[in-house]
Amino acid sequence: MIIDLHVHEKRHSGDSVLSLEDAVWQARKLGLDGICITDHDNNNIKDFAKKYSEKVDFPIFVGAEIFTAEGDFVVFGLDDIPEETLSAQKLLNLVEEADGVAIAAHPYRNNFRSLRDHSYDLEGFWAVEAFNGTTEPKKNEQALFMAGDINMPIIGASDAHQIKDLGKMATCFTSSIHCEKDLIEAIKSRQVYPVQWTAKGYQPVTTVKVPQRAVSANNL
Known part of the structure; x- marks a missing residue:
């Protein structure tokens, strides 16, 4: 199963122009098997997403992209999203207590929401x-x-805020994902690998292409 694990929807992410309806339409067009709505610091779309998922018969999972004092995590399984900004370790402890999963989101992006090298000092997240x-x-x-x-x-995700970006990167699960619990357990058991949309459909991706060089996950 191929799922885009990081998508922002315009109802509850103020920087997004992407509707859930358009996200599902584009996901089906690309051949995705599901999407995850991970709005900034809230999961308020979960009731609407559940009803819409049932209506259109397409898997939609709801997590959140949560900002901590050190940077962002994409989180699944945490029902009550903290209203205040926590330390990263405190958030990770809450996720662990809830039997959820946390993923280090774009840890080196050049903005204030990136974890950077704090990732090396933290315990309790399960993927990058x-x-x-x-x-x-x-x-x-x-x-x-x-x-x-x-x-x-390693996982892949679009971090889409507009329709043209949805599904550019995604994650392939080697087991069937029927519910949020399945998704959490698959990430924790490393049954995942990143994929990229190409003219031939989704293909495994192990190399970051940087001008003048390419770095492969297989060589790390």
């Missing part, structure tokens, strides 16, 4: 978003190196 569809290759390269350093699974 090293292939982010809206992050420049050099910054994805740094995330790929970090994931290799700490022996962490």
Whole structure:
């Protein structure tokens, strides 16, 4: 199953112009098997997304992209999203207590929401978003190196805020995903690998193409 794990919907992410309806339409067009709506610091779309998922018979999972004092995590399984900005470790502890999963989101993107090297000092996250569809290759390269350093699974996601970006990067699950619990367990058991949309459909991606060089996940 191929799922885009990081999508922002305009109802509850103020920087997004992408509707859930358009996201599902584009996902089906690309051949995705599901999408995850991960709005900034909230999961308020979950009731609407559940009803719409049932109406159109297309898997929609709802998590959140949560900003901490050190940077962003994409989180699944945490029903109550903290209203205040927590330390990264405190958020990770809450996710662990909820039997959820946290993913380091675009950890080296050049903005204030990136974890950067704080990732090395934290415990309790389960994967690294090293292939982010809206992050420049050099910054994805740094995330790929970090994931290799700490022996962490790598996922792909679009981080789409508009329809043209949805599905550029995604994650292939080697097991069937029927519910959020399945998704969480698959990430924790490393049954995932990143894929990229190409003219031939989705293909596994292991290399970040940076001008003058290419860095491969297989060599880390």
